[in-house]
Amino acid sequence: MSQMPSPLKVAVLGARGYSGLELVQLLISHSNVRLVEVFGTKEFSLQDELLDNRFQNVAFKTTDEMLQSNAELFFLATPAEVSLEWAPKLIENHFKVIDLSGAFRLKKHNISEWYPFSNGKIDLLAKAVYGFQPFTDQKNIQSAQLIANPGCYATAISLALVPLALLFEKFKSVDINNIVVDAKSGTTGAGKNLSEDLLFSEIDGNFWPYKIGKHQHYPEIIETVENVTNQKLDFILSTQLFPISRGIQVGVYARSYPEFSDEQMLFQLSEILTQLYGNYPLILFANVSANKNLLKLKKVVGTPKSHISYHIENNKIYIYVSIDNLLKGAASQAIENMNAMMGWPIDLGLKLVKEGL
Numbered sequence: 001m002s003q004m005p006s007p008l009k010v011a012v013l014g015a016r017g018y019s020g021l022e023l024v025q026l027l028i029s030h031s032n033v034r035l036v037e038v039f040g041t042k043e044f045s046l047q048d049e050l051l052d053n054r055f056q057n058v059a060f061k062t063t064d065e066m067l068q069s070n071a072e073l074f075f076l077a078t079p080a081e082v083s084l085e086w087a088p089k090l091i092e093n094h095f096k097v098i099d100l101s102g103a104f105r106l107k108k109h110n111i112s113e114w115y116p117f118s119n120g121k122i123d124l125l126a127k128a129v130y131g132f133q134p135f136t137d138q139k140n141i142q143s144a145q146l147i148a149n150p151g152c153y154a155t156a157i158s159l160a161l162v163p164l165a166l167l168f169e170k171f172k173s174v175d176i177n178n179i180v181v182d183a184k185s186g187t188t189g190a191g192k193n194l195s196e197d198l199l200f201s202e203i204d205g206n207f208w209p210y211k212i213g214k215h216q217h218y219p220e221i222i223e224t225v226e227n228v229t230n231q232k233l234d235f236i237l238s239t240q241l242f243p244i245s246r247g248i249q250v251g252v253y254a255r256s257y258p259e260f261s262d263e264q265m266l267f268q269l270s271e272i273l274t275q276l277y278g279n280y281p282l283i284l285f286a287n288v289s290a291n292k293n294l295l296k297l298k299k300v301v302g303t304p305k306s307h308i309s310y311h312i313e314n315n316k317i318y319i320y321v322s323i324d325n326l327l328k329g330a331a332s333q334a335i336e337n338m339n340a341m342m343g344w345p346i347d348l349g350l351k352l353v354k355e356g357l
Contacts, residue, residue, distance in 0.1 A: 132150045
């Protein structure tokens, strides 16, 4: 009788943050993984935090002990500055790393213009594989030592912009120079850092645009779309904070050229969405008139899926993408990247995540 392969031993740095807590809950349920350790500067108990006895054998250790870990793969659910410190050390000591921060995402833009730090790890940055599923080359990801997990806004927006860029490339039917992106996020996207703007009394019953004209995910989206489609887009991006704890909904608006009828555009867009996402188990898409439930944020929150809706009328194109910012925008996409790295089914360990309401 053949012996079952040993589970992949993994560890997490940053398990107390919002994304980190989502991540450890996915890892503890993954059939091919054993979560052996979590690391931090301040001791805490996942068992007490999550009220789940499955974590009683997951050891807490200080960061001083990280390089002696029994793990094979590290997840860094940390601020970028922490990832910049620890990713090189871990890789030098032959650990694989999946980093959920923005430290290693940008290849073509000067990172210091968009983030409050500079990335001096040029060699490591060049080796990092950007793990945007379902578009990352599987051969590259399986040989990677470092995977840069995409940002939450970048994930949702790129899922809509890639089809638009391909409409232009294949049919020349869309004006790609006049695209507007309206993106709204829940408050967990800002992390657990204390901020006056995120106090309950400030955010309850309120919402507002922020980082107007210079959001750090903008160059990441530019690079992502260009890498997938060879099209360099320039678009207006507005990001807004909504008084909900989690979830992102993005509206992307463009125009088709008048020589193309709405019926032609619907056919073209449906064809491209089917080619891109038809065989990907974690993405659902439909015309707005066919399924309005894909527009409802509650239907996707708590799940690892991406919901894409579209509508075309009078040469105006509307594409909406909804994701859970802590799952597809962070933790569950990190699991997708781990699955791809190991050659496992992309949705392994993600089928049991609770469905939205």
